[in-house]
Amino acid sequence: MAEPHAGERLTAAEIDEWKVQGRERRYGDGQVLMRQGDPAEHGLLLTAGRVKVVASSEDGHDVVLAYREPGEIFGELAVLDGGTHSATVYAIGPVEVWAMSPEGFLSYLQQQPRVSVALLLVMIRRLRQADTHRLRYRAQTVVQRVAERLLHLADQCGVQTREGIRLEMRLTYPELAAAVAASRESAVKAVASLRSAGALATGRDRRFVITEPDLLRRIASHGLTDPSVSG
Template sequence: MVPVDVPVRTWESLVAAGAERRFRPGDVLLRQGDPPSHVLLLLSGRIKALLTLPDGEVLLLAVRGPGELLGEIAVLGGDGRSATVIAMDRCVARVVAADRFRALVRATDAETDLLRRALRRLREGEEWRAETAALPAGPRVVRALLRLAVPSGEVGLGQSEIGQAVGLSRGVVAVELGRLRDLGAVSTERGRTVITDLPLLQSLAASGRGSV
């Protein structure tokens, strides 16, 4: 799978240059604060990106799937890793050393594309945090589910993790998920939420209510 925001030529060159590595659920792929020694190209499985704040609070930044480039911002910027990346499923990735990555990016004239990609991701994160800070609990949870779900509708996250994404406690998330379950919008199991009525969830997000 080739990402829509990475040039095909660049992605294929990086895949060819990388060494395969496999990860189990719960494995750390990248750790916040570590030096940027390499990038990862995610070929299968899903990951979650977590940011630990100075006060110890943990924020869930994103869930990503196959076709994702991981760790490139730190490598291009020369800074430490900005977040911790953890495998949610069994993952297969290609590992490309930082020097090799930078050389291939230059060779394929992809610097501008990757910079635009990085800035777009930063804006998305800022917009999400600003949006959730201004909304009550119900709409926060609804919009988080829509953002974090994979195409099948599954959100492979527990209540605590959803809370980390929107700044809510596990108990508050449990209440809001219960309301959505009663409406028939989602089904829930331990550590797993599935969107069962996408149009309804989208209409709740658009209305700004999140629950009725």
Template structure:
């Protein structure tokens, strides 16, 4: 889904201030929702009910959306921007769980199931707009439209499969292979063709890449330099440009 193709544009509300969609945006928002995985295959009346229950919030780049341990009362859905989900150890070290940036992706979803405190933290990687849906509203909509529960279970299943594959990667692959695989994943999700390759359109630093692959910043930095010398990628202005996708795929195969 490409939000640039949607005519709905969120107003310039105060940073992370709650704001309900206005009347002029109702149809555009309904169109957006009907294209998301969570609210696919719903009738117009149910989509309208969902739209009326949503609250829009805007976060600046690098602003925390919620902290691990915060009360969990709402589900979040990305409209635009990018979000990193991570957990913090007792020593303060961060382990990234997933990067999200596709319109319609959800996070903080455990809150609408059990209402327990947040099991992870979320931070906006870029200027980000999200919609929130309260636990009460979600449960009311599920009772009205069981298809939402089916869609929700499919989303959770996909997330669980992804987590399992990441655990398998950490257990069986060396750091170089994990880094190559993660760069391929990021290029597939956030890559854009440029003159000399594919640029990863994500605001992510080397420490955050390291936390995604279970490595230290130092080892990640060293491997990125190796990939650069091999002509696989180029680091420019804090961005990663993949120059040789075939070589990166070979590196990801170990």
């Protein structure tokens, strides 16, 4: 899933208008902003900090779907269709959001047609990407899927350092395995293979560092010949 386009985030003027109709809320690290399965009570605009969007699968595994940055709206689907939230949103560090009721959100969209179009484009892009991922996963090895996932996270939360691109977020093996539809053991083996290939390292703080981004991209596209992680 690619990083959101600049036009998909709200402008300063659109944020100011949202604040006129919304209410400020603050959350600490790890707190839940909205929970999967709960009815939609508000749409949220992230104005400071970063959040993690996590969905629980039928087998009980948590899958990190995305990270959201300031200027992005979330919870909008459930607000628009009157359903329940499809994922749980967690604060990463201190977070500031502005909550808007479903009625207020619909009124806001009527007043801000550009935002309505931007949200529509976001939904279309995410659906296309989900379809593409499902088709590609059938043909990819675990190593390829792990490499692709790490590249995606680098786009969202990577910081360039002397050692390479360091992921700001800690990613556990269960989270990684769930995200690439693999067992924890297979994910561990895939990471070990990427380390051996020289594409990946782990820092002292246990965060992943992509040491050779071009190599990791080639592996994501063409894979490795290690049969022990080809499942």
